[in-house]
Amino acid sequence: MPIHHSALLRALLAIFMLPFFCLAKDFRTSSGWPATRSQGYKSQGYKSQGYKSQGYKAQPRQSQVSGTDAKLRAVLQANGVEAIDTPAQDPKHAALGNLLFFDRIICGNNDTACATCHHPLTSTSDTLSLGVGTGSPNINEVGIFRVMGEEREFVPRNSPDIFNRGSVHWTSMFWDSRVSTAGGVATSPAGAALPSELVKPLQIQAMFPPTSRDEMRGSHEDVFNGNDVAAFADDDFTGIWGALSARVMDNDIYRSMFLDAFPEVPEADLGFQHVAIALAAFETEAFGMDDSPFDEFLRGNTQAMSPAAKRGALLFYGKAGCVDCHSGTLLTDQLHHNLAVPQIGPGKNPLTGLDHGRMGITADPADEFAFRTPPLRNVAATGPWMHNGAFSSLEDVIEHHLDPKKSLRNYRARWQLIQPDLIPTVVNGRTMQDWMLDTAEVVDVDLSRKEKSDLIEFLHSLTAPDLAARLQALIPAAVPSGMLENGLGE
Ligand code: HEC
Numbered sequence: 001m002p003i004h005h006s007a008l009l010r011a012l013l014a015i016f017m018l019p020f021f022c023l024a025k026d027f028r029t030s031s032g033w034p035a036t037r038s039q040g041y042k043s044q045g046y047k048s049q050g051y052k053s054q055g056y057k058a059q060p061r062q063s064q065v066s067g068t069d070a071k072l073r074a075v076l077q078a079n080g081v082e083a084i085d086t087p088a089q090d091p092k093h094a095a096l097g098n099l100l101f102f103d104r105i106i107c108g109n110n111d112t113a114c115a116t117c118h119h120p121l122t123s124t125s126d127t128l129s130l131g132v133g134t135g136s137p138n139i140n141e142v143g144i145f146r147v148m149g150e151e152r153e154f155v156p157r158n159s160p161d162i163f164n165r166g167s168v169h170w171t172s173m174f175w176d177s178r179v180s181t182a183g184g185v186a187t188s189p190a191g192a193a194l195p196s197e198l199v200k201p202l203q204i205q206a207m208f209p210p211t212s213r214d215e216m217r218g219s220h221e222d223v224f225n226g227n228d229v230a231a232f233a234d235d236d237f238t239g240i241w242g243a244l245s246a247r248v249m250d251n252d253i254y255r256s257m258f259l260d261a262f263p264e265v266p267e268a269d270l271g272f273q274h275v276a277i278a279l280a281a282f283e284t285e286a287f288g289m290d291d292s293p294f295d296e297f298l299r300g301n302t303q304a305m306s307p308a309a310k311r312g313a314l315l316f317y318g319k320a321g322c323v324d325c326h327s328g329t330l331l332t333d334q335l336h337h338n339l340a341v342p343q344i345g346p347g348k349n350p351l352t353g354l355d356h357g358r359m360g361i362t363a364d365p366a367d368e369f370a371f372r373t374p375p376l377r378n379v380a381a382t383g384p385w386m387h388n389g390a391f392s393s394l395e396d397v398i399e400h401h402l403d404p405k406k407s408l409r410n411y412r413a414r415w416q417l418i419q420p421d422l423i424p425t426v427v428n429g430r431t432m433q434d435w436m437l438d439t440a441e442v443v444d445v446d447l448s449r450k451e452k453s454d455l456i457e458f459l460h461s462l463t464a465p466d467l468a469a470r471l472q473a474l475i476p477a478a479v480p481s482g483m484l485e486n487g488l489g490e
């Protein structure tokens, strides 16, 4: 009876596909991923998902909620969590940094800017699991529309959001903290070559993207296309920085802006460290989003969070144990943990083709596959998540934390990765899984469906209001070199 068969088949197919549609929907709404090209990044509806519309006032049981409020305030205080700060910046530095952040002048091949992978249109990340750096054929696209060039390689890690990285609480940068200012000592891949003017981790960080061949500097072959910056040896940081700052200071507009912004520095001493100081000032000010409902609650506005978000917060700081790592004002301990996240992409170690995380820096086996706990403000807008973008829904991120073994065994790259080229790069055989699980940290707790959804409501309450519109306003109309990365494909 073929009719019955096909009906059964369709019913089965519908049941099978259901989670996929839910997942796709979640990723699109929570990460601001545009459903179609024409819909575009501009129409991301953060407002409509926003917390304001969830109407705390509409909740009838005020007395019950105020008990929750008192409890939550006590828990937050006990954990030393405060509203996030945005330190004031020198306006001339920040104005210069705004131009430099969007200018492809500091890229060896003049085809990539900081904004390429940290674009305001994509919530200061790029909506990709692994980013596409220099050598792309369509250079003014961001996100999925930016195609990998021939003979190029994916950037081995997920481009993180860069919200609130100028907060005074930060002591580390990158997924493996290879830049750090812990204990008042600046550590970086450049060692003694790091200019001494740089004191803040965010300033030090800005020295490195232009030195990375995949991200901004270019390959050995690019030298033959007139890329002088690609010619230096990988460890010749002073040479690379010198060539880059010469490009910037040769531009009349930039030179006069730098002389004006750094009056105490003689012209001959202006270097790439001043570019980095300007970039960090801009990032601190522009991406310092300090008014999420959670931050407003922390400042005393009890109405700012919805009841579900408050219940989620109590779980986060209680039964669910999230605070064990996502602690303090930044919601990160800035330490490294192995969560057994699937291996994706080219990896960081050329011998194994894997990313060993913090162990790549310390060579300590205790740091194998450990990555720095990410901060969580605006996290609902910055998917896909984890150090390599392995997951495309917050639900799956939480499921993975709760039961990494089950999550790894059932990992389906085709459901999670929107970049088809990455699917064959996933290393997730049984041996690999067991290797990672051996030292993985598991949040060993059972949560009900309702509790998980409350946790996710809490994560949404970390999103600043009108985020998309506020970010979009940061894109300059033009940059001094004429090489503006506006991300609009124009
Ligand atoms: C091709 C993509 C790409 C470009 C271009 C790029 N970045 Fe990044 N950025 C990344 C990736 C990937 C990481 C994480 C790398 C890691 O942890 O090993 C990162 C990390 C960072 C961090 C650290 C955030 C944290 O939480 O530790 C900051 C800040 C940052 N980038 C700023 C910049 C600035 C400023 C520029 C321009 C000078 C820039 N990026 C250019 C992809 C990019």
Ligand code: HEC
Pocket (backbone or CB within 6 Å): 316, 320, 321, 322, 323, 324, 325, 326, 336, 337, 338, 339, 340, 341, 370, 371, 372, 373, 374, 375, 376, 379, 382, 384, 385, 386, 387, 388, 394, 397, 398, 401, 441, 442, 443, 455, 459
């Ligand atoms: C043992 C420490 C630890 C605990 C406990 C923990 N996390 Fe995490 N979390 C991490 C680390 C480390 C990562 C990044 C792992 C990686 O990429 O390899 C992460 C990633 C995340 C991310 C993705 C963020 C991003 O930008 O990619 C979210 C969301 C998150 N955690 C939420 C939670 C929630 C909710 C809980 C409580 C149920 C929790 N975490 C408990 C350490 C922890």
